[in-house]
């Protein structure tokens with residue numbers, strides 16, 4: 001093997017930051033392929049999810065959250081999918097060539113905006129259902145956040161009604177389908193007429209455009225005595241107004257990052273939380289996904305080198321998620 005080829009095999013193409021800052025800090029670089037630890041697998045990344053939080057992380061917003069000094073070059077990308085390229089001896093669940101998806105928040109070995117990523121085996125899974133690589137790549141953080149919100153934080157019961165605010169977005173469109181699968185009646189507050197059509201197609205029992213002025217009217221028709229619970233993925237005046245449709249002693253949950261935070265209301269519990277990975281949560285998610293047709297909506301896929309354009313698309317109206325094609 002020539003020296004050049006050897007060298008090439010130890011390095012990978014990645015979009016990495018040399019400092020935190022604006023979109024101009026996202027640069028294609030050649031970096032060493034990360035090495036796996038005892039409980040890790042190496043993924044040959046085919047697609048990466050572009051998270052709503054990626055611009056915040058790019059600007060250095062996670063340093064405090066993660067409580068450790070950042071290491072540059074810094075590779076973004078919490079979510080991704082690809083094939084297993086290497087497995088540590090201790091890991092029995094995966095073998096080379098398996099099609100997997102995974103998540104790792106603020107991975108010190110580098111994120112998924114790269115040709116390879118080393119992740120904890122417990123944060124990876126075989127791809128469920130008939131999902132494509134792009135669909136699997138954008139899935140984990142938002143789906144696990146949706147599921148934890150519905151299942152654990154709201155403790156949603158099969159006979160209850162739930163409002164999903166921001167229902168046509170990343171977390172929202174997955175939450176609509178997961179809430180239906182948990183047996184709840186779903187009131188979806190989506191963005192725009194296209195958003196309303198989208199969430200109805202995904203199974204929402206009632207849907208309304210959250211930018212219109214008839215949200216409370218439609219909510220009253222849906223649940224005259226008030227809605228039992230709400231999962232909120234976007235904040236602001238429209239959110240606080242819509243939340244007045246939650247019944248007395250009802251529950252509201254929102255993932256940290258939703259800004260402005262929903263205003264508390266007397267007699268309604270409100271809880272902020274973080275989504276989490278881990279074997280148990282991922283297995284439960286996969287089971288629910290495999291219980292029937294499940295749509296992970298990828299609005300648009302950009303090539304890796306256009307990561308900055310992909311991130312700026314986050315600020316524009318769109319349905320579902322944005323992906324990067326890596327390999």
Ligand SMILES: NC(=O)c1ccc[n+]([C@@H]2O[C@H](COP(=O)([O-])OP(=O)(O)OC[C@H]3O[C@@H](n4cnc5c(N)ncnc54)[C@H](OP(=O)(O)O)[C@@H]3O)[C@@H](O)[C@H]2O)c1
Pocket residue numbers: 051052053141142145165166167168169170171172189190191192209210211233234238239255256257258259273274275276315316317318319320
């Ligand atoms: N703490 C955690 O563990 C965690 C995990 C994942 C995400 N998050 C945070 O959770 C938040 C949501 O994430 P996401 O991935 O779901 O983001 P997203 O895809 O941007 O979803 C938010 C959705 O809300 C919609 N929206 C805004 N105002 C609305 C209104 N008045 N009526 C109806 N819909 C409205 C947006 O529509 P447009 O398309 O028109 O903008 C968008 O579809 C972000 O802040 C993210 O950082 C936190």
